[in-house]
Amino acid sequence: MRLESPAGNISTGGDRAANAWRKPLGLFLVALTLLLIVYADTWLGMVDIWYRSDTYAHGFLIAPISLWLVWQRRRHVATLSPGPAMLPLVGLVLLGAVWLVGNVAGAMVVQQYAFVLMLPLLVWAILGWEVTWALCFPLTYLILAVPFGEVLLPWMMNFTADFTVGMLRMTGIPVYREGLFFTIPSGQWSVVEACSGLRYLIASFTLGTLYAYLTYRRASRRVVFTLASILVPILANGLRAYLIVMIGHMSNMKYAVGVDHLIYGWLFFGIIMLALFWVGAYWREDGEETAGDGVVPFYRTIPVTTWLISIGMLVGVLLPWPGYAYYLKTHANGKPQQVVLDAPLGWSSAERRLKWSPAYDNAPFKLQQEFSNGHQVAGVFIGFYPGALRGAEMVSTGNGLFREEEHQEWTLLRQMNVESRYWGTVKQSDIRGVGTQFRLWQRYWIDGIWTADPYYAKLLQAKARLLGAPAQSAIVMMYAPVAEGENGQALDQFAAVMLPALEEGLQHAR
Structure with missing residues (x-):
């Protein structure tokens, strides 16, 4: 319930909002710190992959982008009344069990997904469903920080080889193929991991979902553009591989066989992405949701004991899984x-x-x-x-x-x-x-x-x-x-x- 406030009492409403948010924000920061400490091995493993792999280096940007998106929504969120919830504790228990299975099986990606999905449930458990729903996209965007995609490599490499060989034959160039290797009259080519297009796909999907969220308001348009950001780089990578082979063939293997191979690839990808965003801009939906200036919300009064019980339950939910995993590894x-x-x-x-x-x-x-x-x-x-x-x-x-x-x-x-x-x-x-x-x-x-x-x-x-x-x-x-x-x-x-x-x-x- 929201109450209209006279202009002269707007500052009073701001004071009420600050008072209503002080305790839950403090407790959320405590719970978040506990989560980061208890599951340090998991998120540090993610950071290590970001650092070592160019494919997943974008992971360093995901959390800052999510924080920026939260900051953009701050006025709207401030009108909501925070309060603890018990239902997300069930989800945290299930995610803890999934994390434990991933830990004992040595499946890092399972542990990392479980950890990242704990973050929105932590927000829900302490700040409530309204706040979580208002921050739904910034919280789910964190999922892209998980280094995932290598399982797609074999499929994408085979698709690139199929596409390239098919286009060469349509062009009238004879091709002899063995797996991911193929030979044309001017020379031999192979599709290696760097040619799979996985980097293009991950970069396109990461940028595409953000662009769709910021540019459109209707869910249908966001979904369509997100799907386009998946399909376009896959097809574009096949076309890129074909054009590089053609450049090499037409130049008698003088061009597109060394460092310029990579330069042409990234230049082509950049042009494709610019074209995708340019076309998508034709259906942009301007206008932002307003927070309702001059409207002071009705904030619930939550007893201190309720907050303490919530934190105690969170500790009981989060701690056992890493503790049991440590016991198993040592015994x-x-x-x-x-x-x-x-x-x-x-x-x-x-x-x-x-x-x-x-x-x-x-x-x-x-x-x-x-x-x-x-x-x-x-x-x-x-x-x-x-x-x-x-x-x-x-x-x-x-x-x-x-x-x-x-x-x-x-x-x-x-x-x-x-x-x-x-x-x-x-x-x-x-x-x-x-x-x-x-x-x-x-x-x-x-x-x-x-x-x-x-x-x-x-x-x-x-x-x-x-x-x-x-x-x-x-x-x-x-x-x-x-x-x-x-x-x-x-x-x-x-x-x-x-x-x-x-x-x-x-x-x-x-």
Whole structure:
């Protein structure tokens, strides 16, 4: 309820507003400080990624932009009556549980999303729903601070390759393609992570959502422009890749093959973004919501005991999760054990011929061994993880088949899940190097359970650690050379005789 106030009493209304907001703001700052201290590892991990990765460097700007948006809404918010609420405590409990699962599973992005989503619930719990709704966009905009998007890399790289190759063929240029590598008469090209367009997509979405909020008032226009800020950079990146290949082709590989490759890319992206905002400006909706000058709200009087009870409940909701996570890490860690593999029947240990090893450098223990039966050669790689050791996560974006500096040496021709005869569902990768080609099968092993699904592997690890077990796990790969025209029968035969030795070696290490 709001009461009209005479012009002479406007200052009195301001004093009432200041008095009404003093306690809740003070308590909110206390609760926010507690949240930042208790979950320091989570948000510091976000800051570290912002600092190390150009793709996510925009994260440094998200919080200042959100604070600026809150400041823009200050007059309207000042007319609202703050007060504590109990319902968001349920949400904080659920988010705390999600954070704990992410913590024990080593899923940083899950922890980070849970932490960021706690912030609007904290505002709701202390300042009330009206204030939270009035600050809905500034609070939800904080979600963009979470470094997310690498899961889109394979799809975006394949889309860029498909788009580029399709456009080249439409242009009449013959193309021979192998995975993300393709050859045209003037030279060879490949789609690497920097060409995926992920940076363009993240930058466009971050700017596009802000532009839509500031430029439009109707939700429909905001949604349409936000969708455009997602679709336009994806299509534009495919067109950018095609134009760069064409520049290289038309100049006989003189241009667009060095640093100018990146310069052309960012220049093209800048032009596309300017065009997007220019077109969007035609439907802009000027006029801002007013706070109602001269109107003094009716502020509720909240007893001090109510505020103290609210803070006490918040402490009880926020503290247990990091405390239990710390307990699990200090009481359920396994010790690194050596994995020993015996040569399977009919095979003997052989000198390594394949100069390749996967990028699982964070594994506390690694074993790579090759075997021969006289006319065939096959190999095994095991990365063993004894428990919840900091910085040693089996399923991580930092792990993979190749290191960054090896992408020119090895080519991933294709990758898919297949059903093997003896080892169940496996992730199969066909890889080509200089003068060699081999097929690789990989699965995860968690406390005796096999799976090819990395997400299920994470859940198995989380389940075991929540129950106090160390969740000893391993990434296991078997590989064998594949000659032209072969279907990988050697790998199937090798898996049949190798599995008993693998099971025995892993169980012994466990």
